[in-house]
Every structure is written in C-alpha cells, then in structure tokens.
Amino acid sequence: MPLAYLHLGSYQPDWGDIPTWCAAVLALVAGWVAYRLFKIESGRDEKAREEARRAQAVxxxxxxxxxxxxxxxxxxxxxxxxxxxxxxxxxxxxxxxxxxxxxxxxxxxxxxxxxxxxxxxxxxxxxxxxxxxxxxxxxxxxxxxxxxxxxxxxxxxxxxxxxxxxxxxxxxxxxxxxxxxxxxxx
Known part of the structure; x- marks a missing residue:
C-alpha cells in the first residue's frame, strides 16, 4: 500500500483547492497593483494642487x-x-x-x-x-x-x-x- 501512494501517476489532486489558491494569489497581486496605482495618482494630484497654489507666485x-x-x-x-x-x-x-x-x-x-x-x-x-x-x-x-x-x-x-x-x-x-x-x- 505505501508504494501505491508514492506512484505519482495515480495521484489525483483536489482541483477545488488549486483554483481557490490561484484566485487568492491573483487577488493579492490585484490589491498590490491597485495600491501602487492609488499612490501614483495621489502623487499626481498633489503635484497638480501644488502647481495650482504656485500659479500666481511663479x-x-x-x-x-x-x-x-x-x-x-x-x-x-x-x-x-x-x-x-x-x-x-x-x-x-x-x-x-x-x-x-x-x-x-x-x-x-x-x-x-x-x-x-x-x-x-x-x-x-x-x-x-x-x-x-x-x-x-x-x-x-x-x-x-x-x-x-x-x-x-x-x-x-x-x-x-x-x-x-x-x-x-x-x-x-x-x-x-x-x-x-x-x-x-x-
């Protein structure tokens, strides 16, 4: 019996868990990308506000x-x-x-x-x-x-x-x- 479990050809993975894990990893990547885009856009907005504040002074x-x-x-x-x-x-x-x-x-x-x-x-x-x-x-x-x-x-x-x-x-x-x-x- 132990040899049967070691034979890789007969192993049947539980595919229900792999899509769940892939979705979780993709959700983390998407969250990180959204955070980076938010930081970039926030920086642009702050730069635009500073330029508007300086518009007359320059x-x-x-x-x-x-x-x-x-x-x-x-x-x-x-x-x-x-x-x-x-x-x-x-x-x-x-x-x-x-x-x-x-x-x-x-x-x-x-x-x-x-x-x-x-x-x-x-x-x-x-x-x-x-x-x-x-x-x-x-x-x-x-x-x-x-x-x-x-x-x-x-x-x-x-x-x-x-x-x-x-x-x-x-x-x-x-x-x-x-x-x-x-x-x-x-």
Missing part, C-alpha cells in the same frame, strides 16, 4: 535696477514684476548689498498702504517693519532705495546689489523669492 519676480524704466534717470532700487492677472499684497522688499570683502548688508522696505493719491500703494516707507496692506497690481513697480542707503550705493567697495521679496498672493498664501530667484512658500 509669475512674480524682483531684481535690482538703476532706473524704473531703463531710461537715463538714475533711481536705483528694486524692480518688481507681477506678470500674473491678479495683484499681490503685503509686499516686503529687501535690498541686499554685497561688499568686496564678502560681507552683506540688508535694507528692508515695506510698501505703504494705499493712499488717495497713490491708489495702488506703490510708495515706500524706509526701514519699516511688520505687516502691511500694500498692493502691486499686474505690471511692474519700482521700489527705490531711500536717501540714507542711496549713499551706500555709490561707495566703491560695494560689489553687487540683489533683491529679495516676500508677498501674499490673491489666495492669501505668503511667498518669498530670495536673492538667487528661488521661490519658496512662506
């Missing part, structure tokens, strides 16, 4: 300019370009002066709240600190250096001027663009 840039319109008038300061279709708010400009010895000096400027004769609030308040309600509409805005720091501009040991800008977009999200042009969410 259209705002700032740099140092010798004059507001590139003309002959010498008025050094920051030129802020808002290429979006919506205004930006609470604008804080930081002029960064680098000296030949590698040292930096930072000059903070916050735009004034809108006034009757300046409806878009593009005037400046020297050395102001704290939040503000300033607005820069679509287009360009020149934020000049104040008289005190304009004297520094003419010193021979000043190598370079750069600009950093912090602002709120139309949705209220705070953004910063550093002196290297890198945009970060504040």
């Amino acid at each position: 259209k705002v840039a700032a740099w140092f300019a010798d004059s507001p319109d590139g003309g002959e008038e010498f008025v050094p300061g920051a030129l802020i370009r808002n290429a979006s279709d919506l205004p930006i708010y609470n604008v804080h400009v930081r002029h960064t002066c680098s000296y030949a010895d590698g040292e930096f000096e930072e000059i903070d400027r916050i735009l004034n709240p809108p006034a009757e004769d300046d409806p878009f609030g593009v005037g400046v308040h020297p050395d102001a600190r704290g939040p503000d309600v300033s607005i820069i509409p679509p287009g360009e805005c020149h934020v000049p250096l104040d008289a005190q720091h304009l004297q520094v501009f003419h010193l021979p040991h000043v190598d370079d001027w750069q600009v950093e800008v912090t602002f709120d977009d139309a949705s209220g999200q705070t953004w910063s663009r550093d002196r290297h042009g890198i945009l970060t969410r504040g």
